[in-house]
Amino acid sequence: MILVLQGTGDGKLITQTLVGQGYRVGALAATDYGRELAVEYGAILVDKNLNTGTGTWLEELGVQAVVDARHPFDGKGEDELARQCRANNIMYLRIGREETDICHELLHPVSSMPEAAQKAAGLGKTIFLTTGSHDLEHFVALQKTQGIRLVVRVLPEHKVVKKCQDMGIHTRDIVAMQGPFSKQINKALFKMYRAAVVVTKDSGRAGGTDTKIDAALALKIPVVIVKRPSATTQREYRWDEAVQVINQQLPLQPR
Template sequence: MNADVYDSLMCRHHNGRIWLVGGTQESATLARMIAQEQWPCTVSVTTEAATALYPSAPLLRVRVGKLDAIELAQFLQAESISVILDASHPYAVEVSKLAIAAACQYQIPYLRYERPRLDLISRADHPNFSDQGRENSQTYICLDSFDTLLRSEILTGQRVLLTVGYRTLLLFQPWQDKCTLFARILPSVPALEAALAAGFTPDRLIALRPPISLDLERSLWQQWQISLVVTKASGVAGGEDVKRIVASELGVPVVVIDRPAIEYPQQTSDVATAVQFCRQHLTPSKL
């Protein structure tokens, strides 16, 4: 489907829809606001479980499953998409790149809604940190990638809690005999299968869906005698603020894998701005 075909399509369909790239709590909030405005919207998610996040509304529908470039072209046409609001997870790089490419190719207005990020307490320029840093309850170390972490010796001999998502657990399989690894995963069959395939035994896994309370987070670290935590820069929605508090209380260093660098055409962390973007670009007949 080329741009001319898409433009022709949109001329015939005056009730263009929003494509809300979903799967996050923020996308659920946006979906509720869009439903209140009674704008047509199709939310895309990758798992059936994620559909429970979204309200039941006459003009809101949810599509389950990953999209590749060919499927996306068909999806845009079938759904008469006229606006793209990307509220996917900060680490869901592929779907964001796909949405940006489609927006450019078919000249569809695109906005990235990025969950607000917390300022780092401290930043490490070197992949290792000193013994003094280990004892500093405020140590919060930012690394640019999992590769940087795994090429260092940070994990060696530690009791490590991984809160990084099940898709990355396989990267840590070579470290199973160099440190004691624990992981918190989502309560789903794919997550459990991925963790077991990465060499985690059942006694070193806990399946919980965020948000995690402060008391539960603290208790888990103490129960497993965690000496180091590895997480993502996922903001408040990902429980990063809770981890900081527990790290400060218990004196446990936290290694943060920074968000992937993507050049978004335009971006906001303000929900009202995202809603206004949809209002601005939807066809007048829906306003």
């Protein structure tokens, strides 16, 4: 089995390609939407905890290679999974993305979400948050202490929307949509909600960071960009490079 850790469009492409080539592919996804796509592409859902008994269940499933296509801000670096793969002689391939080149007076790089919240609050009273439902608490606090209007764009899943509502975000300020989003769609949404500042993570072109920035700059809206954690020593691959490595080192056997 080839185990693909979902979380990005790259993971979907890898799963779809390997299944199409005839590989037995297992998928581990954090969201209902990710699991639905994995099944749609013919993968076998794997419901396991990455930090509990990893080596044992990798062996039980007969995993030959792990393709880590999680979001650049998730599971970065030498975590337990990578260590278990090395210990059990299992191929581990981390999918990477190019970082965004930030060079504009309206672009404000920061190193963390708490820093992003404080920076955004100093740039405008309506914050359009494009980073999903994680780390909302840093921004929600600003609604009370600094009179900030917070608009969040999240996945259209019931539990995600409910989380936002439970945290005090007005329903009218919850944009429940599934990306990717073009520059035109981003621009229309920023205008519709009268965004004074946009917050995004540096997820690279594949994560739509470029279209968010282009849309915001076209409207002369400042953008706060949360940079990625420190680079890992683990080599990173493009999605197509990972598929090529698997094809070369784990070729399908004739039936």
